[in-house]
Amino acid sequence: AQSVTQLDSHVSVSEGTPVLLRCNYSSSYSPSLFWYVQHPNKGLQLLLKYTSAATLVKGINGFEAEFKKSETSFHLTKPSAHMSDAAEYFCVVSSSNDYKLSFGAGTTVTVRA
Amino acid sequence: DAGVIQSPRHEVTEMGQEVTLRCKPISGHDYLFWYRQTMMQGLELLVYFNNKAVMDDSGMPKDRFSAKMPNASFSTLKIQPSEPRDSAVYFCASSLARGGVYFGPGTRLTVT
Structure with missing residues (x-):
């Protein structure tokens, strides 16, 4: 069994300040972890993925995430928020034994001017 | 690459009618997924294929939904008869082995 808990339903930041989105996971097998972003009325865009290589993963648009096995966490960060970062963000897990996400x-995420 | 292509982008139909959603995955990808997104349930996996074979359809209401993948570059999701509770955004996605899953733009279905 696998599951994901995003610890904050809503995050509000000022433009130019750091963004932190928290995610904890559980998985019976070696997990693959992903972050997706969805802008209003749009599809889901893959930001980054972790698949058992480097624990610090860099993605698009300045985002990065760190896999911490001991804490079962995969938090997403960005050093400086931009207005265009306002969107919904999904943390996603899949296990090595199947491809269900x-x-x-x-x-x-809301970004204040 | 064109990405995952879905059609139609919007569909409005009356209850009881048949609806067919179409998807073209990214060329070379061997996994194809159908998801449904609603405000109440979030993102739900309906069915997924590997090399055109159904791997898991446990999330799909089988009395009215059917999914097919006749070839590696095309899949359909059919709802017959449609009901108002089927109103949602339906996403098709594809992936290659253990790579990331790439989503299409979605089909917004409204059943009146």
Whole structure:
């Protein structure tokens, strides 16, 4: 069994300040972990993925995430938020024994000018 | 690469009618997924294929939904008869082995 918990349903930041989106996972097998972003009325875009290589993963648009096995966490960060980062973000886990993706409930990011 | 292509982008239909959603995965990808997104349930996996074979359809209401993948570059999701509770955004996605899963733009279905 696998699951994902996104610890914040809504995050509000000022433009130019850091963003932190928290994600904890559980998985019976070696997990693959992903972050997706969804802008309003759009599809889901893959930001980055962890598949058992380097624990610090760099993605698109300045985002990065760190896999911490001891904490079962995969938090997403960006050093400086931009207005265009306002969207919903999903943390996703899949296990090595199948390809089902388990989605977190999502975190809505608001960026204040 | 064109990405995952879905059609139609929007569909409005009356209850009881048949609806067919179409998907063209990214060329070379061997996994194809159908997801449904609603405000209440979030993202739900309906069915997924590997090399055109159904691997898991446990999330799909089988009395009215059917999914097919007749070839590596095309899949359909059919709803017959449609009901208002089927109103949602339906996403098709594809992936290659253990790579990332890439989503299409979605089909927004409204059943009145």
